[in-house]
């Protein structure tokens with residue numbers, strides 16, 4: 001963690017969740033209110049079908065509800081897409097852009113991701129911008145090259161801590177139960193911090209850098225203790241309130257320490 005930065009624990013529900021999942025979400029809201037609200041920020045990114053209902057449920061709780069992607073344009077002939085303005089209109093406060101699953105499934109480039117991050121800013125949303133190397137890139141020893149290139153290409157000019165969060169998610173750690181060593185995470189997060197400061201000056205010191213990829217209640221405290229790990233982007237474990245709150249609780253304890 002970075003002492004001056006308030007941690008953010010975010011849950012990416014991906015293509016999971018039906019109307020009946022509202023009960024699980026309400027349990028997350030109750031847990032946040034009971035013990036976490038003063039210390040950390042919490043965000044949930046449900047599928048678009050649940051966004052408006054979750055945003056209504058989360059009103060006044062401080063929990064951020066967000067979209068998992070947005071189109072770069074505000075409106076137009078783009079069947080099936082959703083604009084940042086529509087997400088904001090449905091009650092979103094943030095949007096994930098550039099998740100590796102979208103980069104792979106939809107061939108999204110860094111330029112696409114940058115345009116989406118700018119769209120998020122236009123609509124008043126925080127952009128959670130995802131970057132991370134594949135297993136092949138890691139094995140070839142080019143992790144920092146890849147991460148550096150994605151950072152340069154995906155982050156828009158004028159990024160600030162108020163409108164951008166960076167999420168480092170090694171692709172090979174997503175949904176696999178595998179995580180990089182603490183040393184590896186420390187190296188990449190320190191590199192990202194350096195690049196942010198180099199490009200954005202003092203603002204780069206306080207832009208949050210989340211780690212994502214097989215974060216669980218059992219490894220959250222170790223990850224959070226690593227310098228420049230300012231929170232987590234959680235996939236599978238965010239679907240169960242107890243696990244998600246367990247992860248957030250680990251971050252809360254370290255903040256209190």
Ligand SMILES: O=C(CO)COP(=O)(O)O
Pocket residue numbers: 012099169173174175176177212213214215233234235236237
């Ligand atoms: O992709 C992720 C979050 O965006 C991470 O997913 P898992 O936590 O399921 O590995």
